[in-house]
Amino acid sequence: MKTLVTGSNGLLGQKLVKLILDEGNHRLVATARGTNRLPIPEDKYIFQSLDITNRDQVLEVIAQHKPDVVIHTAAMTNVDQCELEKEACWDLNVTAVQHITEACELNNAFLVHLSTDFIFDGENGPYNEEAKANPISYYGESKLAAERILGESKIDWAIVRTVLVYGIAHDMSRSNIILWVKNSLEEGKEIKVVDDQLRSPTLAEDLAKGCLLISEQKAKGIFNISGRDLLTPYEMAVKTAEFFNLSTATMQKADASTFTQTAKRPPKTGLLIEKARTVLGYEPHTFDEGIAIVSKQIASR
Template identity: 50%
Template structure:
């Protein structure tokens, strides 16, 4: 049985990987994250507090436990914060990845790296794996630099790019588009949603599944992993309103220009998923089914 080490295990994706491993028992898990463990179950796997910026600690953990694979989910993912705090963003997204992949090379560990649709400029989406990147934001730049560091290493690696991940866990450090829209509309708050950006939102469970499929198949190269439905941001928000029978009159359509965000976003991303479906047997849920799964989890958590 393979042993996997997950960075950023306290995040949404990290917790979903833990959940999936505990349910399936297909691999042994070492969960690592900054600070105490947020996942409610603490048995049948190992949790280690590990700051990915502390190279000496990272090396000690990896050299001691010698996992077969590392799933690297930890990153600075807030696009506007990345623009405001470039030094920390570079350290978390680029330097930490360089360190991890060099350790994977040294100890012959399979490296599964999470990346993003924001490495693309959004002019020609949806994108295939081999399409040329051209990031518009500093966040996108750092994720592309991290990808290049991974590709240049002699480690056994796979890059999984994803789009707009949504889902829920019991202890979350940050929200996502579905929870934000649902929460605001339930409070009767007006929402501005852009009508000139298109995405394929990804259920966190689907992405966790893809990470484990990549480990089990010893996948190599680049794979695009997302949901299957291509929608504008305002369509996504309206579908959330429809599902939970909330007031769509609170939703206003605006252009990206009027939103005045710090970082520029690509207009149309989206992924062609054929490669992941063929090689990894990756089969994402529809957005409608994703919302149903989320709804059931919320009812269970209450």
């Protein structure tokens, strides 16, 4: 099977590339805007620079490589940035999906598309795959619009909805709640952590595994791929502090109204993953196990 991954320089893209190469059953084409930042020698795969907002480039690259599966991870995911830069958000999260969908139709490729819990308003979470979407941010609106493009297309597709992805990029270029809490408490900083929002935090390796299971089975439809625990960020922070034996004396509970954020956040999301477990055999780590995995990765760097 030949698999093409977009956004290969990103956190999920990095984890997918490693997982796909470790599995050994795929010919891999990794794509990203600009140069290749993966630490893996290019003799093991093909890297192709790709601007997903450029229709001609998308059509050309996918026609050239003719993948059996496209796993589309590239997106603008900074929720506040999407609110401030709506045109760029729409280009990356919606128009680009139109280009990729068109290319998949022309080349008979199966499309796995990444979406988000932020398509929901957070009033009645956690959500299953049939729940009614009602985004309260521009980011959520853009991701829901992308889902509708697939739903109205003629291609075979899967939508992967996920939540609060955490993990370590090879170059430590991205922070996450574990790193932020660990570093802040080690430095004795006073931090406020939200305790009135609920999420099901997702280890990047688990999300990559879910995407690969879908692509190998060419399982059609919508799948929730997230962690198994429903936690507030404060609870995640406490678990992190306990794992690293750090004092929580400088950590305070806060509600979302304490923070000034450009975009609204849904209060209670989280995703129910029974479908993924039953249909795909997906089984994610607990958040405690995820902290241990991240800890080992931090130590190795």
